[in-house]
Amino acid sequence: MSSQPTIVLVHGFWGGAAHWGRVIVELARKGHRLRAVELPLTSLADDVERTRKMVAQVDGPVLLVGHSYGGAVITEAGNHPNVVGLVYVAAFAPDAGESPVGITQQSLPQAAPDLAPDSDGYLWLNPDKFHQDFCQDLSADDGLVMGVTQKAPLAGTFGDTIATPAWKSKPSWYQISSQDRMISPENQRRMSARLGAKKVIELEASHASLASRPAEIAALIDEAAAAV
Template identity: 70%
Template sequence: MSDKPTIVLVHGFWGGAAHWANVIVELNKRGYDRIRAVENPLTSLADDAERTRKMLRQVDGPVVLVGHSYGGAVITEAGGLPNVKALVYIAAFAPDAGESPGQLTQEMPPAAFDSIAPDSDGYLWIKQDTFHESFAQDLSAEDALVMAVTQKAPLASTFGDAVTAPAWRDKPVWYQVSTEDRMIHPDNERRMAARMNPRGTVELAAGHASLASQPRPVADLIEEAARQTTG
């Protein structure tokens, strides 16, 4: 087994751990043999943060904690554990104390905001007929179709859950901006990144699902964080 850190990946709304598939394969090719992907319930920020903490506590040794989309809020809330050495945000929310993903979205609405629709049970979905153009316009129609059909809807109330103690205030941070993002406004991503004073920022000409469409540069950023914080 290598001396590289464990990489823990945290998904966002409308997907599960498998959204990281391409990044997992790319990291493994680079010698990262300890990779975990959290499967969050998407029932509340508290639930998702605790699920992530449970996985982090199972890891022996240093961790690079990576979040995509709403997963950024989860790693912000859960990343204060001592074995977490770096936080990496992939087109992700990075709320400050008292802020929620919903509040940040309303301050700077993204292009595809109207594609999000609630159902009668209190869950939020991306409309299937606009999923490709909204979430993953730089993926093939077939890949986007699978994402649309298998999307994991969050409870709508989760969107309004606020962060309590942001881990990025005490941990080294890296951030990837998706310049063609239609689910989080690219300027919102830039704003959230800038206030964290990241050690590294990269902008990719990608939609929201950059983890699927551009796994190599995403893995580059994760690897940079791993090298700078864990040797």
């Protein structure tokens, strides 16, 4: 068994595992073993449990990588003993007792007015605004597809809190998107500063940096995998 960790990728709100597609290709070319979780987005507890189950199936160390709300998921799921490090990609990194919505309210993102729940309690990003809000540095066609295929979370998930943040005991890395309209760059800088991260990089990128800047994201993940 190789000591190189298996990389487990965790998506966020309004997307699925396929959002990692371009990063997966970059990391596969570097020889990494990869898994990608498909979250139910029904509650933080459900999403953490789904991630923990995938981690538990890996024989050997795991590097968890979370985008957006996926950062909250890896913050809790990262306490699994297999996990040796955490990489945050334009992501929430809550402290104990914090929720994504609580962090969001500290510095509201530009896209906040374009979020609305439906009659079933699912929180949607207006498809007509998806390109400008989520992935403005991708093509209009990419934005159209992402907007139409978005995976909305149950709105209550946004308010679920972290119990034990794994970043307090596991090494971490963080990528800030300076043009992010979904999680304000100010909140990203604040969260990354308190992590005591091994490395923080800032890219002039949208919230969808995993799709618009896959080479840089893959390089950060590759560096983290080599260090754990």
